[in-house]
Amino acid sequence: MARAVIKVKSAIERMRPLFYPKSVAIVGASDNPAKFGYLRLKCLLDFGYRGAVYPVNPRLAGKEVLGLKCYGSVLDIPDDVDLAYMDVNARTALSVLRECGKKGVKAAIVFAGGFSEVGGEGKKLEDEVRAIAKETGMVILGPNCIGVMNLHADLCTFGINVEPLKMRPLEPGKISLIAQSGTLSISFFLLSIVRGFHPSKIVSSGNEAVVTLTDVLEYLIEDPDTKVIAMYIEAVRDGRRFIELCKSTTKPLVALKAGRSEAGKTAARSHTAAMAGSAEVWDAVCKQVGIIQAESFEELYELSTALASPLRPKGNGVAIVSVLGGPAVIASDACERYGLRVPRLAEESIKRLKQILPPMASVTNPVDTTGSVIEDINMFKEALEVVCQDPNIDMIIAMPHIMHPLLLKTMSKAMVDVARRYEKPIVMVWAVPFGVKVQEFEEAIQVLSRGGVPHCYMPECAAKMLSALLAQAAIERKKAKGS
């Protein structure tokens, strides 16, 4: 049995004002479109946040900012404030935090840098943030962070320009991210717009004066809407608790650890004051507690989309079903590299494939259906079904022909259908790179993502995704045994 962890239940309660605030104050709200205080407010509104929003700026007290009445201080706001976002410099943030304490604000996010990451005086300022949190019981995120996105509450404090992305409405997804980087928090969200697997929650934790990555992890483990927890980590500040929490959950944990090299460690120190430890120790921890490591940020996203599916492979046999010769060869190499097999299909499958596919097709594994699928799309689907029923096969990499726009959506629908009927993980590989502006391609991406079929551009990535599923299956077995 997984070990019990103290306070797990209360994390959801404690952090609620940060993720589900009923009202938000933007302190430092501005009417100048070049300022963060303007962008933050606009982003919050454009994102469709439905709670009360209070701009705060002494210079604009009584005036309107973006159509909302602006207050001179949080103390002037007539109603309760759940969450206050500080778009002011470090020193001002401290005095506003004290006012927030008086006002009974439940949670606060501090954007400003100039705290422990710059050392010296900055460290003292950060100690004050900690003291205020202790005194007032406020949940304080940051400093030096961009805050929280929660698609379940239409909440986004990132200050990004939402309008040109035409990203609303966005259905919330199953993946949540904790990132010790604001840029990467935004980047993860943008990836989700392009690839179609949306996040549930994204938290940028900054210097972690009060709320640490581990605190957020605790929340996300308990959060019923989070099925996969992705992490961009420079340093874990409370290692023992982090380890216990990771051990306690069977939710997939995927992490990209930065600051592995000497150069990276130096960079991390001046970024979020993080003391990145030894790469070897980190690797050992991951192995011990069941964290799957990503090798790049894009991979962190991609592995998360694969792990969001509840399907787990029973073995390491992969079938590659393809119309694409080159990518099938690359995928075969990658499978071997990541510890997967591309076994010969069972004789029964080979016989059936020979009946379905044209004589020129390759019916062992990789299965090459030939380009004739363009003229008969069912052929590819039927081949896929044969392979799904093969006892030698645990997972499938599918590469249907995708150059013909008319077939893109039909093919994606077929893929979702097959993935639902057979309980074997399927990853689809595009030969079209993301960003190619073909309407049908974009629609097909949506069909796959909504249908829960992970997809990627690089055949190597498909193999890596499947190997992560295999690793996660082993982690879950181990945790179920309570080891």
Next chain:
Amino acid sequence: MARAVIKVKSAIERMRPLFYPKSVAIVGASDNPAKFGYLRLKCLLDFGYRGAVYPVNPRLAGKEVLGLKCYGSVLDIPDDVDLAYMDVNARTALSVLRECGKKGVKAAIVFAGGFSEVGGEGKKLEDEVRAIAKETGMVILGPNCIGVMNLHADLCTFGINVEPLKMRPLEPGKISLIAQSGTLSISFFLLSIVRGFHPSKIVSSGNEAVVTLTDVLEYLIEDPDTKVIAMYIEAVRDGRRFIELCKSTTKPLVALKAGRSEAGKTAARSHTAAMAGSAEVWDAVCKQVGIIQAESFEELYELSTALASPLRPKGNGVAIVSVLGGPAVIASDACERYGLRVPRLAEESIKRLKQILPPMASVTNPVDTTGSVIEDINMFKEALEVVCQDPNIDMIIAMPHIMHPLLLKTMSKAMVDVARRYEKPIVMVWAVPFGVKVQEFEEAIQVLSRGGVPHCYMPECAAKMLSALLAQAAIERKKAKGS
């Protein structure tokens, strides 16, 4: 001195009808939009090919296809035909090839599969292709290939749906690709549409019955419009000549070798009948002849864009100038991984940066300019110039803030300007993934690509690009010494 290679001069002459045909016949042209024979013709026309085009199909003789008069046979075409494309099955292709011989057609491309890659009877058919080439002197590409793209001649025989991509007019670029995969030929082209560095020529070589990858390599080495040669290789069929040619050129050679694993070798055999050799032997050849190896197909493209610049680093010192904390940490790790250093800047540079940047900025290396560059864009540019003048620095990874659409283009222009004035390679990293639909982002991509500044999404990739430049500098020095 580099060794002399026989026939180099004649390759340009011999292959001209393949790359610069004055007229093209599409044999198997169809009026059915679902057929390759239709797509091929439409692609050729949409692409803006300016020579004469002759559809050929006995069933449609005398009728019009896509507004062009259709002929019953190549022998019926009243004018000379430089290039004939065969959109017919293997057996028909053979008889048409014989007619082409009679007609005096100079070059032919055979699309059909069903030759040596299926073994048995297919091998005999391929022998016949070879015999016809020998008899007639025709330059035959394929079989089992999609042919040639040459932006210098507005020629594209790939049969892709050009219209929705709105990709015309396309300025030709400096990178040429030889690929033993039709899908990857198209994929490379699509990458170039998204990323902005266009190809010069792309050749899909298929089973290589007559014209081999090495023949195309010989052509591209001589081609004045090709500055970088990218290769997707499953197997080199004429190894000795390949090695001599690689040794003879100082043009950057970048290759992705597939069929490295046992699974991959099997896949390659049924794909293009390629007998992929040992991965170890290949690695040794690359080292010996100066081929830079890519680890994925996307990387093959990305490294090519970096190597297209004539700038070479004099040492391995990298400066990271960034507004993006997380990506800077990742880039630092990646530099170390790829044999680059992120050294402390010279004292003089640190002094100057302190004057330019706000007090919170980090002025050693990585340089973190802080987010204030949003309000003063020149700040970032000036910091970049200081770093370019630093004696400890040979190359730069630049990560300006790119979340604010208004700044995207300005920042990219500044980057191009700095890259031109100082002779140090710069790679720019976006935090925005390709495919995010922001008009200003797309414009900024074009500014950078036209200005010859390589760019990428992943910080790891920037480090890999710079390490490829360093490797190429060493290769060029070695070749100049004639070793």
